[in-house]
Amino acid sequence: MKAVAVVGIGKSAFGAFPDRDLRSLAVEAGEKALTDARVSPSQIEAFYLGNFAAPSFVGQNHVAPYIGLELGLGPVPCTRFEAACASSGSAFFHAVSAVGAGLYELALVCGVEKMTSQTTAKTAEILAGAGDAAGEVRAGATFPALFAMIARRHMHQYGTTREMLAAVAVKNHLNGSKNPLAHMRKVITMEQALAGKPVSDPLTVFDCSLISDGAAAVVIAPLDRAREFTDKPVKVLGIAQTSDYVALDAKEDITTFRAVRAAGERAYKMAGLAPRDIEFAELHDCFTIAEIVATEDLGLVAKGQGGPYVLEGRTCLKGERPINASGGLKSKGHPVGATGTGQICDVVSQVRGEAGELQVARHSVGLAENLGGSGATAVVTILGAA
Amino acid sequence: MKAVAVVGIGKSAFGAFPDRDLRSLAVEAGEKALTDARVSPSQIEAFYLGNFAAPSFVGQNHVAPYIGLELGLGPVPCTRFEAACASSGSAFFHAVSAVGAGLYELALVCGVEKMTSQTTAKTAEILAGAGDAAGEVRAGATFPALFAMIARRHMHQYGTTREMLAAVAVKNHLNGSKNPLAHMRKVITMEQALAGKPVSDPLTVFDCSLISDGAAAVVIAPLDRAREFTDKPVKVLGIAQTSDYVALDAKEDITTFRAVRAAGERAYKMAGLAPRDIEFAELHDCFTIAEIVATEDLGLVAKGQGGPYVLEGRTCLKGERPINASGGLKSKGHPVGATGTGQICDVVSQVRGEAGELQVARHSVGLAENLGGSGATAVVTILGAA
Numbered sequence: 001m002k003a004v005a006v007v008g009i010g011k012s013a014f015g016a017f018p019d020r021d022l023r024s025l026a027v028e029a030g031e032k033a034l035t036d037a038r039v040s041p042s043q044i045e046a047f048y049l050g051n052f053a054a055p056s057f058v059g060q061n062h063v064a065p066y067i068g069l070e071l072g073l074g075p076v077p078c079t080r081f082e083a084a085c086a087s088s089g090s091a092f093f094h095a096v097s098a099v100g101a102g103l104y105e106l107a108l109v110c111g112v113e114k115m116t117s118q119t120t121a122k123t124a125e126i127l128a129g130a131g132d133a134a135g136e137v138r139a140g141a142t143f144p145a146l147f148a149m150i151a152r153r154h155m156h157q158y159g160t161t162r163e164m165l166a167a168v169a170v171k172n173h174l175n176g177s178k179n180p181l182a183h184m185r186k187v188i189t190m191e192q193a194l195a196g197k198p199v200s201d202p203l204t205v206f207d208c209s210l211i212s213d214g215a216a217a218v219v220i221a222p223l224d225r226a227r228e229f230t231d232k233p234v235k236v237l238g239i240a241q242t243s244d245y246v247a248l249d250a251k252e253d254i255t256t257f258r259a260v261r262a263a264g265e266r267a268y269k270m271a272g273l274a275p276r277d278i279e280f281a282e283l284h285d286c287f288t289i290a291e292i293v294a295t296e297d298l299g300l301v302a303k304g305q306g307g308p309y310v311l312e313g314r315t316c317l318k319g320e321r322p323i324n325a326s327g328g329l330k331s332k333g334h335p336v337g338a339t340g341t342g343q344i345c346d347v348v349s350q351v352r353g354e355a356g357e358l359q360v361a362r363h364s365v366g367l368a369e370n371l372g373g374s375g376a377t378a379v380v381t382i383l384g385a386a
Numbered sequence: 387m388k389a390v391a392v393v394g395i396g397k398s399a400f401g402a403f404p405d406r407d408l409r410s411l412a413v414e415a416g417e418k419a420l421t422d423a424r425v426s427p428s429q430i431e432a433f434y435l436g437n438f439a440a441p442s443f444v445g446q447n448h449v450a451p452y453i454g455l456e457l458g459l460g461p462v463p464c465t466r467f468e469a470a471c472a473s474s475g476s477a478f479f480h481a482v483s484a485v486g487a488g489l490y491e492l493a494l495v496c497g498v499e500k501m502t503s504q505t506t507a508k509t510a511e512i513l514a515g516a517g518d519a520a521g522e523v524r525a526g527a528t529f530p531a532l533f534a535m536i537a538r539r540h541m542h543q544y545g546t547t548r549e550m551l552a553a554v555a556v557k558n559h560l561n562g563s564k565n566p567l568a569h570m571r572k573v574i575t576m577e578q579a580l581a582g583k584p585v586s587d588p589l590t591v592f593d594c595s596l597i598s599d600g601a602a603a604v605v606i607a608p609l610d611r612a613r614e615f616t617d618k619p620v621k622v623l624g625i626a627q628t629s630d631y632v633a634l635d636a637k638e639d640i641t642t643f644r645a646v647r648a649a650g651e652r653a654y655k656m657a658g659l660a661p662r663d664i665e666f667a668e669l670h671d672c673f674t675i676a677e678i679v680a681t682e683d684l685g686l687v688a689k690g691q692g693g694p695y696v697l698e699g700r701t702c703l704k705g706e707r708p709i710n711a712s713g714g715l716k717s718k719g720h721p722v723g724a725t726g727t728g729q730i731c732d733v734v735s736q737v738r739g740e741a742g743e744l745q746v747a748r749h750s751v752g753l754a755e756n757l758g759g760s761g762a763t764a765v766v767t768i769l770g771a772a
Contacts, residue, residue, distance in 0.1 A: 055441065061438065061516050081465060084448040101489050241465070243459070244455065250455075372448060
């Protein structure tokens with residue numbers, strides 16, 4: 001496989017935008033990425049769109065050509081990928097695979113979701129479709145309930161505390177407060193986080209990511225052509241997509257995501273790197289516990305040590321290994337289909353040294369982890385300076 | 387790109403199955419394809435699932451790992467592709483591209499839809515999501531209405547008649563009556579077809595395909611390894627996926643599908659073949675007019691000659707170039723997400739000479755055309771004896 005590089009990135013703001021529709025958000029992100037890569041729509045040979053639930057949120061299915069043609073693309077393959085919250089991570093994985101295999105020279109990958117036009121109850125119902133509808137969902141489990149069970153078990157098994165969960169929220173809100181594209185730019189204290197309104201015990205409102213509208217896009221090309229399009233190509237060092245059972249009760253151990261472990265191992269192997277080489281990461285903190293579990297599953301700390309790791313401040317913006325410098329899903333927002341490509345944009349921006357107030361000190365190798373549902377899909381990407 | 391072969395096929399029956407759920411249909415087709423290819427689930431390196439609207443029809447999203455893990459696959463990439471009625475055609479296109487590029491040696495492609503658990507009104511609403519929701523759908527257009535406009539314009543411009551449309555239905559019902567897996571095994575006469583209950587003038591109930599449950603799957607491998615898995619490998623001679631506007635009113639000419647023309651040109655070029663080389667075809671007859679337009683767009687006849695072509699009997703089972711020997715979507719059924727892989731199974735079965743009562747005389751080169759929405763996605767595949 002040829003080396004692949006990200007040569008352009010573009011994001012809309014993440015937030016609640018009653019005046020913006022799905023397509024305008026995606027087109028904004030896509031056009032920014034094309035401009036950043038100095039390419040015209042007619043040069044794009046394939047369009048990969050990640051979207052979770054446009055049919056349910058806004059009544060529009062078949063969204064890849066719906067957006068691709070509006071972007072001015074030619075009659076190229078425009079394809080929608082759906083893998084719950086890992087939809088655009090999956091789109092990115094397939095695009096990188098295709099360009100790496102020599103199928104296309106220039107591909108555009110976009111992720112988008114428009115979530116805020118529905119009621120909270122309807123939104124919870126739509127999100128529950130990423131779980132086992134006939135099983136756990138029918139039994140009443142929403143996603144906060146599933147991750148609450150994971151958190152409770154992690155606390156029981158490893159001594160993880162409410163303070164450790166809250167530390168994720170405090171850190172990510174602080175980071176996000178400096179991110180001009182973040183949904184919730186609000187600093188919170190440990191006391192506030194601990195006193196949050198309960199959602200599903202032990203998770204409070206501060207343990208849950210946000211329901212957002214937004215889009216993010218990247219342009220990729222073979223590394224050996226990357227400098228035609230950008231002065232700062234960022235190389236895909238390693239990438240993998242893996243799968244596991246959708247239902248939580250089918251898993252042997254709910255304190256770990258087998259798919260994340262497998263994707264991490266494959267991505268490290270492809271990159272020829274080990275966890276210790278990862279300088280910073282964007283991890284899928286759909287709930288605070290998910291960030292803690294991800295640090296463990298990716299080998300950034302030993303199993304059970306994810307809680308102390310964040311509580312001790314080692315993953316804060318100025319810490320030894322910043323995690324979710326962008327603010328994460330917790331503060332930046334979680335427009336489901338846009339989250340995977342959003343993470344890629346954030347890591348690329350760091351590697352380029354263009355992250356402004358959010359810039360991390362060591363930024364030559366970063367990792368993005370995108371999780372679908374309660375771990376049935378995982379995409380892990382390692383990016384680095386080219 | 388390496389040559390790719392289909393080494394296993396499997397289909398569930400298409401029909402209305404109140405006792406079957408989405409997953410059991412997909413698993414049935416997948417297991418049959420694996421058995422046909424003599425491979426175990428653990429040998430499969432990537433799973434490509436085409437599904438249009440499981441979240442809306444049955445409340446289940448994230449369906450690729452949901453089905454893949456039930457099939458016993460390992461932690462491989464399980465990915466859902468959505469491209470309206472071309473969902474599994476698109477999944478097949480991406481799978482063939484990946485295997486051809488050397489990314490995987492064995493891939494399983496499946497298409498599935500479970501449609502009959504909803505009311506007709508709700509089903510029409512879900513299907514309308516494949517059109518332009520904020521435009522034509524909001525204005526009241528359902529899919530029969532969109533294709534009625536196409537038919538009316540084709541009649542106006544080329545002299546196509548109601549008899550010609552009805553000839554498609556009569557032919558496909560006759561073929562389907564011999565297909566043990568078809569949804570509606572009922573012979574109809576020209577008189578019956580012409581006297582059908584109006585749906586959207588000029589289309590009657592006999593011009594519309596069926597709302598069905600069903601699944602179809604194929605296993606693919608590099609051609610140079612194909613004989614490890616089957617005695618009758620069928621080669622993918624050419625394949626392409628293309629895109630066009632979703633909204634009908636964005637198109638310059640609604641009597642032709644630009645995406646089908648482009649996909650056909652690319653597939654012919656890749657195969658080194660011309661339309662005259664196509665001995666039989668499975669075309670996307672979601673409505674009778676769509677089969678007529680497809681024969682023209684694929685160059686099987688001159689523009690405007692698709693109507694006379696079918697009326698003269700030249701595309702019947704014993705005609706010079708059988709079209710929809712399987713019964714087509716019209717009689718076989720149209721479980722949306724399963725239609726693309728279903729067509730591939732049908733063409734492969736013909737090339738192998740295993741189509742029984744439906745066997746066509748000349749069967750060394752066949753074509754499958756899978757259409758998404760009113761032409762926003764097209765996938766054209768040419769298959770032949772290896």
